[in-house]
Amino acid sequence: MPLKKRAALATLPPGFKSTFLDGLMPHEVRALLKVAKSVRISPPKVLQQEGEPAHRLWLLRTGRVAVYRLTHDGNKLFLRWGAPGDAFGFATVFRAPARYLVTVEAVQEGSILVWDAAACQALISRYPRLSEAVNCAIRKYLDRLIDMFGMCQLQSTEERLARVLVESAGQLGHAGPEGIEVDLKNEEVALTAHMSLFTATRHLSKWQRAGLLKKHRGKIVLPSLSAFKMITSDT
Amino acid sequence: MPLKKRAALATLPPGFKSTFLDGLMPHEVRALLKVAKSVRISPPKVLQQEGEPAHRLWLLRTGRVAVYRLTHDGNKLFLRWGAPGDAFGFATVFRAPARYLVTVEAVQEGSILVWDAAACQALISRYPRLSEAVNCAIRKYLDRLIDMFGMCQLQSTEERLARVLVESAGQLGHAGPEGIEVDLKNEEVALTAHMSLFTATRHLSKWQRAGLLKKHRGKIVLPSLSAFKMITSDT
DNA sequence: CGGATTCTTGACGAGAATCAAGAGTTGTGG
DNA sequence: CCACAACTCTTGATTCTCGTCAAGAATCCG
Numbered sequence: 001m002p003l004k005k006r007a008a009l010a011t012l013p014p015g016f017k018s019t020f021l022d023g024l025m026p027h028e029v030r031a032l033l034k035v036a037k038s039v040r041i042s043p044p045k046v047l048q049q050e051g052e053p054a055h056r057l058w059l060l061r062t063g064r065v066a067v068y069r070l071t072h073d074g075n076k077l078f079l080r081w082g083a084p085g086d087a088f089g090f091a092t093v094f095r096a097p098a099r100y101l102v103t104v105e106a107v108q109e110g111s112i113l114v115w116d117a118a119a120c121q122a123l124i125s126r127y128p129r130l131s132e133a134v135n136c137a138i139r140k141y142l143d144r145l146i147d148m149f150g151m152c153q154l155q156s157t158e159e160r161l162a163r164v165l166v167e168s169a170g171q172l173g174h175a176g177p178e179g180i181e182v183d184l185k186n187e188e189v190a191l192t193a194h195m196s197l198f199t200a201t202r203h204l205s206k207w208q209r210a211g212l213l214k215k216h217r218g219k220i221v222l223p224s225l226s227a228f229k230m231i232t233s234d235t
Numbered sequence: 236m237p238l239k240k241r242a243a244l245a246t247l248p249p250g251f252k253s254t255f256l257d258g259l260m261p262h263e264v265r266a267l268l269k270v271a272k273s274v275r276i277s278p279p280k281v282l283q284q285e286g287e288p289a290h291r292l293w294l295l296r297t298g299r300v301a302v303y304r305l306t307h308d309g310n311k312l313f314l315r316w317g318a319p320g321d322a323f324g325f326a327t328v329f330r331a332p333a334r335y336l337v338t339v340e341a342v343q344e345g346s347i348l349v350w351d352a353a354a355c356q357a358l359i360s361r362y363p364r365l366s367e368a369v370n371c372a373i374r375k376y377l378d379r380l381i382d383m384f385g386m387c388q389l390q391s392t393e394e395r396l397a398r399v400l401v402e403s404a405g406q407l408g409h410a411g412p413e414g415i416e417v418d419l420k421n422e423e424v425a426l427t428a429h430m431s432l433f434t435a436t437r438h439l440s441k442w443q444r445a446g447l448l449k450k451h452r453g454k455i456v457l458p459s460l461s462a463f464k465m466i467t468s469d470t
Numbered sequence: 471c472g473g474a475t476t477c478t479t480g481a482c483g484a485g486a487a488t489c490a491a492g493a494g495t496t497g498t499g500g
Numbered sequence: 501c502c503a504c505a506a507c508t509c510t511t512g513a514t515t516c517t518c519g520t521c522a523a524g525a526a527t528c529c530g
Binding site for chain 4: 216
Binding site for chain 2: 069075091094098101136138142145
């Protein structure tokens with residue numbers, strides 16, 4: 001019997017951490033998972049497009065997504081990576097129809113849990129706390145964005161890059177034999193730190209020569225983060 | 236009797252426009268105003284400090300405020316001006332205690348309407364729609380911030396400055412005999428456009444020589460915005 | 471092995487911040 | 501009414517960070 005019940009739930013990978021779900025009570029989380037639809041995603045699938053009416057709330061279960069905004073002239077303004085546990089499409093929970101603020105695109109194979117607009121309305125009226133959880137999540141995004149803005153405004157490329165390494169290690173990194181491994185190409189690191197590919201490469205090379213990290217194709221290995229935390233904080 | 240009723244309301248200046256209040260029904264706005272406390276503000280009074288527990292929701296009635304965030308080393312990261320109609324302290328409406336995300340400081344004489352935490356709780360439970368209005372307001376802030384970030388990342392100082400003039404004219408400007416007058420010093424304009432005082436002055440001087448604007452001490456007069464809109468959009 | 475992708479390094483230049491010095495404007499007190 | 505101080509604005513000279521471009525090296529994959 002318990003087995004059957006668990007089979008009906010959308011399953012979460014082991015070690016799954018979600019700031020959004022953490023804002024809810026366990027029984028609310030269960031209720032959410034019970035009605036979630038699981039969908040596989042593959043790059044370069046666009047999962048939501050800015051400006052379109054929000055029709056679904058979703059949670060990244062596995063994989064990685066890129067969050068960006070399109071400029072009037074078609075360029076992409078990169079905002080951040082989305083990792084497992086990140087939620088999107090908060091605009092869906094409003095009674096008043098709202099539109100997506102940003103575009104989100106899959107960059108790795110993975111899967112998401114989806115709630116359509118009808119499911120959101122039902123959940124919201126049954127669990128009012130959900131509205132507050134959404135609110136907190138949006139506030140967190142705002143907070144992070146202000147931080148990033150400040151970083152870009154008043155820190156040098158070197159400081160920014162060091163900080164990006166530390167944060168990426170936490171968000172995307174996984175343990176390896178020689179330290180934390182971060183699966184990002186130089187181009188992606190540069191995007192994250194909002195600088196040119198060449199500037200990023202130069203600093204990374206310098207740090208490799210200094211023995212602070214080891215670079216491979218599409219991957220950076222960080223034996224220790226302390227040196228980068230130093231670079232970040234002092235000036 | 237109607238007169239007595241109106242006297243009990245917090246009064247709004249003529250021509251008052253608030254995106255936040257516009258998200259509510261007229262009767263809800265009346266209910267809010269009925270329990271609001273009016274408070275006078277003078278520079279350089281800090282109206283809320285980032286990191287402190289949010290204890291009041293408030294609306295700028297008259298005057299001007301500066302919204303910024305403090306960096307670890309004590310610098311101010313300017314975010315935007317607040318004009319009459321702007322609301323702050325949304326963190327107050329959460330059941331879960333939250334903290335202010337930004338610091339807000341008065342830069343002109345003026346007045347605000349205030350709701351303390353208790354009043355917010357009472358209003359929220361009586362008018363659930365208020366929660367959604369707050370949500371929308373936060374989303375709007377997020378949207379504006381992404382815009383500003385994009386502007387700083389991928390537009391030149393000249394384009395940024397032109398855009399700031401257009402937006403400031405709308406938000407802070409008032410009609411004058413020779414065009415829209417914006418009461419900002421060069422230093423404040425530079426702050427708004429996130430560039431150095433000197434770079435801002437140079438562009439403004441150039442535009443004055445071209446006859447696109449007239450400068451006075453602490454004030455800029457814009458006969459027409461069309462030229463600046465041109466600079467903003469084409470590239 | 472050949473082709474595609476990713477990374478590296480150097481040379482160069484544009485854009486914008488900084489610094490310095492002075493001119494113009496406003497307000498105050500004698 | 502004038503003199504002086506404080507504030508605001510202007511301009512030029514200088515410096516520097518960082519983006520762009522070019523060319524080639526290293527790595528991976530079929």
